[in-house]
Amino acid sequence: xxxxxxxxxxxxxxxxxxxxxxxxxxxxxxxxxxxxxxxxxxxxxxxxxxxxxxxxxxxxxxxxxxxxxxxxxxxxxxxxxxxxxxxxxxxxxxxxxxxxxxxxxxxxxxxxxxxxxxxxxxxxxxxxxxxxxxxxxxxxxxxxxxxxxxxxxxxxxxxxxxxxxxxxxxxxxxxxxxxxxxxxxxxxxxxxxxxxxxxxxxxxxxxxxxxxx
Numbered sequence: 490x491x492x493x494x495x496x497x498x499x500x501x502x503x504x505x506x507x508x509x510x511x512x513x514x515x516x517x518x519x520x521x522x523x524x525x526x527x528x529x530x531x532x533x534x535x536x537x538x539x540x541x542x543x544x545x546x547x548x549x550x551x552x553x554x555x556x557x558x559x560x561x562x563x564x565x566x567x568x569x570x571x572x573x574x575x576x577x578x579x580x581x582x583x584x585x586x587x588x589x590x591x592x593x594x595x596x597x598x599x600x601x602x603x604x605x606x607x608x609x610x611x612x613x614x615x616x617x618x619x620x621x622x623x624x625x626x627x628x629x630x631x632x633x634x635x636x637x638x639x640x641x642x643x644x645x646x647x648x649x650x651x652x653x654x655x656x657x658x659x660x661x662x663x664x665x666x667x668x669x670x671x672x673x674x675x676x677x678x679x680x681x682x683x684x685x686x687x688x689x690x691x692x693x694x695x696x697x698x699x700x701x702x
Contacts, residue, residue: 496599500592504603509546509576510553516541516572516600525592537635538569538593543687543694544631544660545569549576551658551698552629557581564625564650566614566643567633571597577629578609587614587621616642624652631660634670644673647701657701667697674701 496502500519507514518541519525525536549572563584565574570593574586578601586609588594597611614621616639628651634640647657657678661667674680678701687694 548660561626
């Protein structure tokens with residue numbers, strides 16, 4: 490059973506307030522990312538999960554525009570600390586939150602406890618060896634298209650877990666891999682693309698919201 494006390498003993502954390510769609514949340518985030526970085530190989534398994542990305546805010550808000558239906562199941566992939574999935578659960582969506590990184594999973598579970606959300610299923614999911622059973626009406630994610638080599642794996646994941654007639658919703662930053670993702674997926678899905686701009690530390694960050702059906 491998950492223990493918030495043990496979590497606090499294991500990690501050096503701080504709390505950050507997060508507001509979306511009229512709701513307020515508090516999330517644990519690492520005070521420093523140094524403990525999660527391999528100093529001998531900075532770019533392998535870099536802890537991208539340890540930040541609440543601007544794309545996550547876009548995805549979280551978009552979930553508030555979808556009418557909750559207890560018969561519809563959501564699968565969040567690459568969930569990081571669980572922010573968007575927990576927002577979705579609070580909004581009334583039936584949410585399964587998944588992540589591969591063990592530390593990120595612990596943060597997601599701690600954040601569920603911190604926000605008194607006990608309606609989510611938080612699971613480990615390896616895209617290369619997916620062991621979760623069942624299919625979902627929605628697959629959602631934010632900042633999951635970082636490496637071009639992952640695009641085929643994502644497509645296979647969609648094929649495995651998306652119900653016929655289901656919808657994929659992804660929020661991504663503007664990168665070369667984002668365009669490669671579009672080029673690949675437009676051959677298999679109907680794509681709707683919406684560009685949004687988020688402000689962060691005085692900078693404007695372009696975010697692309699994808700809807701694949």
